[in-house]
Amino acid sequence: HGEGDEAILDRNWLGLVKAEITNLLKLGFLLGPRPADELISSEKADIFGKLLDALNSLKPVNTRLRASEVASPNPSNHEPASPWCFEDGATCTASSARTAPVVGGQPPIDIGPSSSILDFFDDSLLEDDVLADIRENLLAGRLVVIRDAFKPEFAEHVHSVLTGDDMQWIHKKRSKDTDLQRHNIVHHTIDSQKIVDIFNSTKTRELVTRVSGRSCMGHDAEFRVSDFKPGDHISHHTDFHNKNADLRSTNLVWNLSKDWQKEWGGAFYWAAANRPEVGYHFPTFNTVFIFIPNELSTHLVTPIADIAKGRRLTVNVKYSAEDLGPYSIERPIEDLYGRKEDHILLTKDEATWITRTMNPHNAEPEERCQKLWDLKDSVAKNYMNPEHDAVYIVEDGENDGGDDDDGEDEVIVTKDTSILDVLDPSLLADDELMGEIRDNLRAGKLVVVKQAFKRKFAERVWEMLDNQVSGTAAELRNAMGVIDHPETSAFFEELSGRRCRAKRAQWAWFRRGHYSDPHNDFGSRGHTHKNGLGNRKQDTRTLGFIWWLAKDWSPGKERWGGRFVWYPSKVTPAMFNKPGFNELFLFLPTASSVHSVEHVEQWSKSKLLSIISWFHAGVGEYPVANINQLEDLARAEDWNKLSYEQAKFIADEMNPALFTADVSRQSLLIEMKEKVTKQYLYPSDDSAFYIDWELEEP
Structure with a gap:
């Protein structure tokens, strides 16, 4: 014109x-x-x-x-x-x-107004027995992983649409109000809107309802396409406590990343896994994750490395149930949700009503009234606030960090100073408390000791690390050298039940942007830090030692990151351990001792300082010397005494016939080899259910 x-x-x-x-x-x-x-x-x-x-x-x-x-x-x-x-x-x-x-x-691709994922799912997934398997595992709280989920031509079509030049993206940066950083689509094109409509169609939501066993027929599904670039990531979350999550029912994540390399990061990590190698799910093209949001569905996306060259592209769909409110005991809720395994059928909204508002007194007869009370109690304890017992905390004792004139003598540290000279005396004097620390440490828990060291010693070390004093290099070496002392090794050997040869301690400063991905420090499988991968030295590690010297870290409601995350706790709030000043963290490296350090935020203001050391068994030092000791270990089944290398020796190299000619004793040792392998080195993990037409389930 x-x-x-x-x-x-x-x-x-x-x-x-x-x-x-x-x-x-x-x-x-x-x-x-x-x-x-x-x-x-x-x-x-x-x-x-x-x-x-x-x-x-x-x-x-x-x-x-x-x-x-x-x-x-x-x-x-x-x-x-x-x-x-x-x-x-x-x-x-x-x-x-x-x-x-x-x-x-x-x-x-034939996409019309009535199109749904039924038209594009791999046909084998729609078989009744496969759908039943998916539903059973979802309702058990597992992550369901489906490789090659959609027909190849549809997956290629969607990938091409989302990577087209006409797609407009916005970079959503981390802030004090959000725990994620990624690129999202600003406005949908005609083609991408058709994809949205497919996942939001009535037929699709009916299928997801059938698959998950939970209603997905509520308001329009929350649809988001994300593209992760270097530095992008998403912190730990469950999708159970997010905004607008009260009626959240089922989540679907479709990965469309091509030729992604593991060293680029960007893994979807499922925190319920017992071992890190099971929890990591690196991007693979046309793979779908499905899970039911609940208190135990903690997951994250690990940071994208600076060397990443590909596009980590995902389609995220969050389905909601229809609103059945106002809720009432007129419904047979004790039959619907009465069993513990049926609590997962509850949306957060209805579960909250049951635990906080429902009044069983109004129910008749008396037998039903009691069932409703039992339901109220069980939902509160097992679903909304599940128990966790993976961390043992020793609160502040007599050494409470008071004024300078509290009578504590100055600590003079020399080459002969051991950890017994600088630990809080009230801690060492309490035999009962030391016994509890020993028992919980040997049970595989994270032990957190607050105000662990003499306050003036902690203050002095902090001053030197903070560079507030000069000319103290020799003094700082002596202070960190207390870890190397033979008496220190003997103290931790008695505490942990493991051989503890000290390695020289190192000080660490977690700066802005630093983090560590989930790992267990057990064996040489390696893990991603900001600056690299693990190494063979992990094979002999027997005790983890982290002394936090973080002053005024993340005060009040500030969110500076840098928290020590202990995954065996399973429940998200209990996983996080905010570093404080003069706090000692101890744990035994095992297959299940998964931990990480949160991404330190750019707006953090103070220094996240720590002293870190690892105690080792020593290469070639095995826990037994004769058949009697082997038998004692086999009968006690106290595998936590073993380092990775020691356990590998028993599982892979030990020949029972070389220790004894007695057939019954050989059988005992053979049984021990199997148990060390299955229970300790590679404990069973059913946190995820895999559907893979080419690879067998791990």
């Missing part, structure tokens, strides 16, 4: 013209060999192609013909574009800068 600079572009008209030209080109391609007079000539195809290029360059339209308009098996973003060729192989455009509108002769 108009000429030259005065031309006015009509979006609808321009889109119509482009669509018609595209259809003509596709028609010529799809018809195949035809009489010459029925085909678009090569000259006309070239003209159409040039016209389409010209239309694409005009403003405000910014949509380019791309593979998203057709089914495209395994396209590569790195392959050069091919000229448009028709099926006779002779009719091609002169341009080689455009992507073929149809790849491999596949017809366009």
Whole structure:
């Protein structure tokens, strides 16, 4: 409409013209060999192609013909574009800068108003027995992992749409009010909106209801597409306590990342796993995660490494149940949710009503009244506030960090000073308390001792680490050298029940942006820090020692990150241990001693300082020397005494016949080998259920 600079572009008209030209080109391609007079000539195809290029360059339209308009098996973003060729192989455009509108002769994806994931799920997933398996595992609180979940042509189509040039993204940065950092789509295109409609259709929500065993027929599903770039991540959360989560029912995460490398980070980590290697789920194309949000569904996305080159692309859909409020005991809720394993059928909204508002006194007869009281108590204890007993905390004792003139003598540290000279005397004098520390440590718990060391010693070490005093290099070496002292080793050997050869302590400063991913410090499997991977030294580790010297860290409701996360606690609030000043963390490295340090936020203000050391068994030092000691270990089944290397020796190298000729004693040792392998080195883990048509379930 108009000429030259005065031309006015009509979006609808321009889109119509482009669509018609595209259809003509596709028609010529799809018809195949035809009489010459029925085909678009090569000259006309070239003209159409040039016209389409010209239309694409005009403003405000910014949509380019791309593979998203057709089914495209395994396209590569790195392959050069091919000229448009028709099926006779002779009719091609002169341009080689455009992507073929149809790849491999596949017809366009048929998406209509009534389309649902039923049309695009892999057909084998829709079999009754498979759906029943998925439902059973979801209701058991497990993460369900489905590889190659959707038909390949649909997965490729969605990937192409979401990576198109016309998609607009916004970088959502971490702030004091959010625990995530990622890129989200600003506005959906016509094609991407069709994908939203598929996941939000009535048929889709009916299928997800059938799959999960929980209603997903509430208001429109929350749909989000995320693209993670270097530095992006999501902190620990459950999706059970988020805003608008009161009616949250079932979550679906569809990964569309191609050729992703593990060293790039970006793993979906399922915190309920007993071992880190089971908890990590690195991005793989066309893999779906499904889970029911609850108090134990803690998960996170580990930070994307700076070296990452690919796109970590995910589709996230959160389904909600319909609102059944106002709730009433007129419903047979004791039959619906009475069993502990049925509590997971409850939305947070109804569970909150049961625990806080429901009044069983109004129920009749008396037998039903009691059932409702039992339900109220069980939902509170087992569902809303599940018990956790993986951390033992020793609160402040007599050494409460009071005034300077409290009578405590100055601590003079020399090369002969051991940890017994600098620990809080009231701690060492309490035999009962030391016994509790020993028992909980040997039971595999994290032991947190507040105000662990003499206050003046802690203050002096903090001053030196904080660079507030100069010329103290020798004094600082002596202070950290207390870890190396033979009496220190003997003290921790008695406490842990393990051989503890000291290694020189190191001081650490977790600066802004620093973190460590979930790991267990058990064996040489390696884990991701901000600056690298684990190493073979983990094989002999017997005791973890972290002395926090963080002053005024994350005061009040401030959220500075840097918390020590202990995954055996399972329940999210109990996992987090905020570092404080003069707090000692002790734990035994085992397969299940999974822990990490949260990402330290950019707005943190003070220094997160610590002294870290590892005690070792020593290479080649095994826990037994003769058959009697082996038998004692086998009968006691106290595997926590073993370092990784020691356990591997028993499981893989120990030959019972070399220790005894007695058949019954050999049988005992053979049984021990099996138990050390299955119970200690590789404890069973059923936190996730895998559907994989090629790989066996791990």
